[in-house]
Structure formats: structure tokens, C-alpha cells
Amino acid sequence: MTDARMRPDWIAADWGTSHLRLWRMDRAGAVLGRIDSDRGMGTLRREEFEPVLLDLLRDDLPGAGCLDVICCGMAGSRQGWAEARYAAVPCAPPGIRQATRVATQSERLSVRILPGLRQNAPADVMRGEETQIAGFLRTEPDFDGVICLPGTHCKWVHVSAGEVVSFRTFMTGEMFALLADRSVLRHGIASAGMDEGPFSDAVARTVSQPEVLARDLFTLRAEALLHGLDPVAARSRLSGLLIGAELAGARPYWLGRDIVVMGESGIAGAYRTALDLQGVRARQVGAEEMTLSGLRAAYEDLKEGER
Amino acid sequence: MTDARMRPDWIAADWGTSHLRLWRMDRAGAVLGRIDSDRGMGTLRREEFEPVLLDLLRDDLPGAGCLDVICCGMAGSRQGWAEARYAAVPCAPPGIRQATRVATQSERLSVRILPGLRQNAPADVMRGEETQIAGFLRTEPDFDGVICLPGTHCKWVHVSAGEVVSFRTFMTGEMFALLADRSVLRHGIASAGMDEGPFSDAVARTVSQPEVLARDLFTLRAEALLHGLDPVAARSRLSGLLIGAELAGARPYWLGRDIVVMGESGIAGAYRTALDLQGVRARQVGAEEMTLSGLRAAYEDLKEGER
Incomplete structure (x- = not known):
């Protein structure tokens, strides 16, 4: 087979x-x-x-x-x-x-x-994630909670009674790539690697005080110039500052809910760690597996309809 | 002459x-x-x-x-x-x-x-703005307040008794350029133009709730797709969201201080408008004039030293 x-x-x-x-x-x-x-x-x-x-x-x-x-x-x-x-x-x-x-x-x-x-108000759109959600609902049709789908554009999706109730998109992944690769910060940011300590500290800063995001970004550049900030630590802090700011903005989605993070290990792990720091224990499921499950459901329905 | x-x-x-x-x-x-x-x-x-x-x-x-x-x-x-x-x-x-x-x-x-x-802690650096500040202090040696210098990297500088006491840098101008020109938002953002209504509304959102910045960015894309958002309004909102988030982060610098915005008309005007919405009446001085004044002071000192 x-x-x-x-x-x-x-x-x-x-x-x-x-x-x-x-x-x-x-x-x-x-x-x-x-x-x-x-x-x-x-x-x-x-x-x-x-x-x-x-x-x-x-x-x-x-x-x-x-x-x-x-x-x-x-x-x-x-x-x-x-x-x-x-x-x-x-x-x-x-x-x-x-x-x-x-x-x-x-x-x-x-x-x-x-x-x-x-979603008409607040305006939002998704393409692809709905199929992953369909796949997830095949195995857990009674799920009532929020699915977080990290990526270039991270989605937080409230699911209840088999329906998508509402969702919001955050450009965190794209912002990270722009800042790490194309801004003045690029001179001091490693292309890979993640240190949990600096990541967690940065999450804690912006999740509780989202106004420090704008202030802390250039600090990464200045610390590199003045104090030789380690490029992996800088990368970890940038990721933490942005994910913390996202969690601050997404608070209504994760506070007091059952949370599933759908994604591959690296980025999904970062979101789970960040949620963990807020006292939220999120489950993780594989994104690819859910995509395939959703497409499989669509095929079954197609064949069913042809009968 | x-x-x-x-x-x-x-x-x-x-x-x-x-x-x-x-x-x-x-x-x-x-x-x-x-x-x-x-x-x-x-x-x-x-x-x-x-x-x-x-x-x-x-x-x-x-x-x-x-x-x-x-x-x-x-x-x-x-x-x-x-x-x-x-x-x-x-x-x-x-x-x-x-x-x-x-x-x-x-x-x-x-x-x-x-x-x-x-500045060692929080780490920060400037090159160029110090000369503009020197120029400004030539005409107002007793200035006690904050100078805001908008640009790619906006600086907020606390000046007192002829000295720079402290300062902070915000990457707002660079973030705006990256998001408007290189992110998914570029499809719906005009290359010029500014509408004061959408700008002011956006400033008000992020200055009071900086956590909405992460949430509101993708909304500009979704409103363009679903509701035909005008590209000049989108540009104005993006600018307002970012400047509002900067003002939230820079609050200790402008709250209850005498503020001078040093810059050319477009961007300095945007900062003055944003400050005005917080009830802060900022003065504006030309950046180029201050650069020249600072360089002139340096030349005079050079000649003085040679005598």
C-alpha cells in the first residue's frame, strides 16, 4: 500500500x-x-x-x-x-x-x-488553516476551545460545537523575518538557534507590558554594539518580544480556554513555552497530519456525493 | 557671501x-x-x-x-x-x-x-542627533525638556542643564517601511498620502492599548480583501498604529514635559498630531537647520582651539 x-x-x-x-x-x-x-x-x-x-x-x-x-x-x-x-x-x-x-x-x-x-468584523481571512481545523475536528468532533496555528501569519481560532466561531491573525512570523533578516537588527541576530532563558524573559516583558516592544527592539542592536550581545541570545529575545506581544493581543483567545497548538516542533514549541509561562498548558498536534486529515475528509465527501 | x-x-x-x-x-x-x-x-x-x-x-x-x-x-x-x-x-x-x-x-x-x-543601560546609541541637539542648545542653552527626533530610528532625548540626561530609540520608521513595502500589507498600502482621521483613530487605539498593535496589522490586509479598504487610509492607519505604539512606549519621555519635535514637515507633523491627541502641545524646529548649527559650533571651537 x-x-x-x-x-x-x-x-x-x-x-x-x-x-x-x-x-x-x-x-x-x-x-x-x-x-x-x-x-x-x-x-x-x-x-x-x-x-x-x-x-x-x-x-x-x-x-x-x-x-x-x-x-x-x-x-x-x-x-x-x-x-x-x-x-x-x-x-x-x-x-x-x-x-x-x-x-x-x-x-x-x-x-x-x-x-x-x-470574518467580517473584525475583518480577517484564512486559507489552508480551515482544512487543518476540519482535520482536527475529525478526531475530536466535540472540541471546545482555541486552536493556535503558528506560522508566517499565526491564527488563533475559537472552535465550538463543530464550528469556527471567530479568529484573529497575527503577523508575528513575518515581522520576525523582516526584523531578523532585513532591518538594522540583522547585523547582530543569528540565523538559527534559540536560548530558552532570554526567550522567556522577553516573553514576560511584552506579555505584561506590550508597550515595551517598540522600545526594546533597538536595544538588541545597541547591546550588540556596546556589550557584545550574543547573536543567538538576540534571536531568542527578538522571538520572545514578538510572541509575548502577540500573547498580549491574543489574551481573550487563550485565557481560561482549552488550547491546542497546531504546528511543527520548533515554532509550536516556542508558543507552548510562552503559554506555559502564563500558566496555560497547551497540547500540541502536528500540522501536516491535520492538513492531510482534512483533505482526506474532503475526498471522502466527494466520493460519497458521487454515489 | x-x-x-x-x-x-x-x-x-x-x-x-x-x-x-x-x-x-x-x-x-x-x-x-x-x-x-x-x-x-x-x-x-x-x-x-x-x-x-x-x-x-x-x-x-x-x-x-x-x-x-x-x-x-x-x-x-x-x-x-x-x-x-x-x-x-x-x-x-x-x-x-x-x-x-x-x-x-x-x-x-x-x-x-x-x-x-x-547609554549603557538601557543600552542605546546615537550618531548625528547629538550634533542636532548641540545646535539646538546653542539657541536655547537653558532648555529643560525632551527633544523628539523622528526618522528611520526615532530618538526621544531628555535634555537638562545643557546635558543629554538619557534617551531611547524606536525603530518605528524602519518598521513602517518594512511593513508598507515588503510585507503582505504592501498589496493594499498607498506609496504616499495621509488621511488625518484614520491616522488619529489608529494612534488612539495603540497609545491606550498597545497590545492591539499585533492584532490590528493583519486587519489592514483583510479589510482590503473583504471591504476594499482605501490604500491611503490603510497607509494612514499603519502609520498611526506604529506611532501610537511608540508613544505608549515613550510615555515617560513626553508625559508632563516640554517637548520639541525636531524634523521636517511630513513626519514631524505626524508626531505633533499624535502628541496633540494626548493633550501635549509640541513645538517644531527644523532638523537640517539644527545639524548645521551644531556643525558650525564645532568649527568655531576648532578655530578657537587653534588660536
């Missing part, structure tokens, strides 16, 4: 801004193989999506009929392959019946992009 | 990260001419500073003897022409006697770079 040379029955696709991940799937939902590509939405013009997909799947296309491809993520944005709708919260994570069918040149592809979610 | 073809007695130089401004000066401190260049410190290797200066001053060098050049700014940084020292606060703005003499190939140049200021 896991022979990479078996022809897949369908393709699960997570097509984000900077990456594309394809899973070659069989009818029963088992993974036959996985393909990773850097051809994210941000690197592609509209007419390039189909050729990229055909190239990556060239050995998988059937001789007759169609290969179902179910996508989530930024491929469905206005700058993406085809604009998929947004379902408005509060609502259950949208499924395959609300997906956008993409017109393709090839007759061997049948591509559907799952909708994102929108 | 303002004939551009008269040979200058000395050169006043403001050599910052992104710009170089030279004033051709006579002995009495009058401006004979001005030269603007984009050859800022950030664009130059160490060995390029002298050729740039010789090129811009080629008609001004004397046949015999030396042309005095007095510099302030980032040319004195570790990545600059020659590292000038930092004087430690509290102290009066450092003068020509603490300047760093730069070794030049040309015998026709005598270059001095004025020191910057350092």
Missing part, C-alpha cells in the same frame, strides 16, 4: 505561498508517496499552476479518466490559480461541496480548491 | 546611512552652497569615502593647505569611514575636541568626525 510506484487514486495538495506539498493517495486514504516543491503560489503566475502540477504528476496521470486533485491554501487566493470563495464564520470548516472547480487544459486532471474562511 | 563659486573655508557634512549632505561654508558660518548626494554610509566601503568626498569637492580644494571637513552621522560608525567614539550620557553633546581625525590620502583634506552618544 505504500509502494511509491503504485498509481494514486487521488492527490491531496497543500498549495501555500512559499511551498507546494502533494501526497499521492489511494482510495482508502493511505499515503503512497509525497512530493515537496518550492513552487508556491507566490512564485507562480496564474497560467503556471497547471504545468507545475502536470510536471510533478507526470507518472501518475491515468490513461483514461481523471485524477482528482484536492487543494487547500493560497492557490485559492486572488493572486493564485483560481479564486476560491470564503465561507463566513461562524460556520463549520467548509467542505468539498463548496469547493471551486478549476478549469484545466488537461482532460486528465480534475482540480478542486477548498474555500477559505472570512 | 552666497556666491556658489566662492571657495569655501570649510565644509559641514551630515553623512548618514542613506544620504550625504555637504554645505560649503565661509569662515563666519554663512552657507555658500549645498551639495546633496545619495552616497550614504550604507552604500560605501571604507576606501570609498575619501574618493566620494574628493569628487564632490573637486572645485573647492585649496591650492595649498587643508580644507577642514567636519562630519556628523553614521560615517563615524563601525561600518563607516572611521569609527568615532561614543561619549557616555549623561554629558553635554560632545564637541570637536572629542572628534576622530580621519587619515586621508589627500593632503588637501582635514577630516574630523564628531562622536556619537552611548
